[in-house]
Amino acid sequence: MAKKTANINIRIDPETKAGAEQLFAKFGITVTDAVNIFLRQSLMVGGLPFDMRQPAITxxxxxxxxxxxxxxxxxxxxxxxxxxxxxxxxxxxxxxxxxxxxxxxxxxxxxxxxxxxxxxxxxxxxxxxxxxxxx
Structure with a gap:
């Protein structure tokens, strides 16, 4: 029996979406896979799975x-x-x-x-x- 899933709808600008799709395709995953990884990591660490900082100079x-x-x-x-x-x-x-x-x-x-x-x-x-x- 297949696992039940829930849907999440997000709004994002088309350029970010396209860039994310290209990036994740290089890893052989979809944006959905990446969001699932992000959410699971967030649950594992009890917060965001990365430091939130403002970059100095990009x-x-x-x-x-x-x-x-x-x-x-x-x-x-x-x-x-x-x-x-x-x-x-x-x-x-x-x-x-x-x-x-x-x-x-x-x-x-x-x-x-x-x-x-x-x-x-x-x-x-x-x-x-x-x-x-x-x-």
């Missing part, structure tokens, strides 16, 4: 920091913006990872200001070093 912000370093060093030309507002509007719609950098350094905007308004981002009038980008 790979994307590390890449963003490196890209900013390259721009500051003149290795990668920065796109000129007419105003800081134009820059931030693009950031909000395109790539929010830069906000992690802003979180760690309130001086980031001050550091970028001469580079934002001028195609010559190696302006020697502003040769101060940023604590994250140029350490």
């Amino acid at each position: 790979l994307k912000p590390k890449a963003a920091i490196q890209e900013a370093r390259d721009i500051a060093a003149g290795k990668n030309p920065a796109k000129p913006y007419a105003s800081a507002r134009e820059l931030f509007e693009e950031l909000l719609t395109a790539n929010a990872d830069i906000w992690v950098i802003l979180k760690y350094s309130s001086s980031f905007v001050h550091y970028l200001t001469p580079r934002i308004s001028s195609p010559n981002h190696n302006n020697h009038r502003h040769n101060h070093k940023h604590p994250i980008l140029e350490n």
Whole structure:
């Protein structure tokens, strides 16, 4: 006789679902199998089967920091913006990872200001070093 099962319905964004399906397929299991493993482990340890922490800096912000370093060093030309507002509007719609950098350094905007308004981002009038980008 087959074991009885219960259904759990969850809402998740399609990208996360697709990524999880691809990941678990590499292990030869389904998302349902992974959820069952998670729930059983939770019961065995009496809580979540992993530490809950906020990651310091993930790979994307590390890449963003490196890209900013390259721009500051003149290795990668920065796109000129007419105003800081134009820059931030693009950031909000395109790539929010830069906000992690802003979180760690309130001086980031001050550091970028001469580079934002001028195609010559190696302006020697502003040769101060940023604590994250140029350490």
